[in-house]
Amino acid sequence: MMASSLTAERRNRLAQILVSEGSVKVGELAEMFSVSTETIRKDLIFLESEGIARKSHGGAIASSELLERPLSAKALENVDAKNKIAQAAAELIPDKGVIILDSGSTTSQIAKILTIKKGLTIITNSISIAQILSSSDNTVYTLGGKMRGSSMALVGLWTVNELNVVKADIAFLGTDGFYSRGGPCTASFDEAQVKKAMIQNSKKSIVVCDNNKFKMDPLIQYCEWKEIDCVITNESVSEKDISELNKHVGVKIAT
Secondary structure, eight states: OOHHHHHHHHHHHHHHHHHHHSEEEHHHHHHHHTSOHHHHHHHHHHHHHTTSEEEETTEEEEOTTTSOOOHHHHTTSSHHHHHHHHHHHHTTOOTTOEEEEOSSHHHHHHHHHHTTOEEEEEEESBHHHHHHHTTSEEEEEEOOSEEETTTTEEESHHHHHHHTTOOEEEEEEOOSBOTTSSSOEESOHHHHHHHHHHHHTEEEEEEEOOGGGGGOOOSEEOSOGGGOSEEEEETTSOHHHHHHHHTTSOEEEEO
């Protein structure tokens, strides 16, 4: 493999570790990748230029925009807006429909609304959403996989394989943001793979997000806007942002 390819591969892996762990140490990385500390320092300088890393004593920390906040914290933010978005999303679900609910604070609001519905088949990779729906009159399937503590999401090959044997009417997807990007993004490589599988195994794919996500730029874009049928958001988004997004995908404003 050419040196440039090895460098790119190492930096890509380093970025994954940085976002996942939040911080890294030069010495530990040099030992992990069997390269010199000077090489790792150059890698971190490159990642800093890309907006992924910030220098710290003896290593680097992830850019604050890339650090993933726990679901419990997200659930307390913009609650009224997320509830309106969830109401608008629920109106699109057909009777006796099969839907996929991605992990996330806005999709959790959809789950709360669906507790008073019945006859739906709901598939989710979210432990918290499964708990919300546990006493509802719907059929609820929880996907298997490795659990991520920060989002309470199940991820990995097991999760993707289970999604590949179903076909849903609608997948409701969360996002950590998409500022200046060609599609919705997430802070987790593992969750990106699961979201892709949700899109591939649904007749329609809908992103649900509040206005804050229009200004955030997470690390991984998990699909292009052309793969999404609609974005449902709230009234606080500026007309400029709505107009820009409308160039790529349909936008529904929840009121």
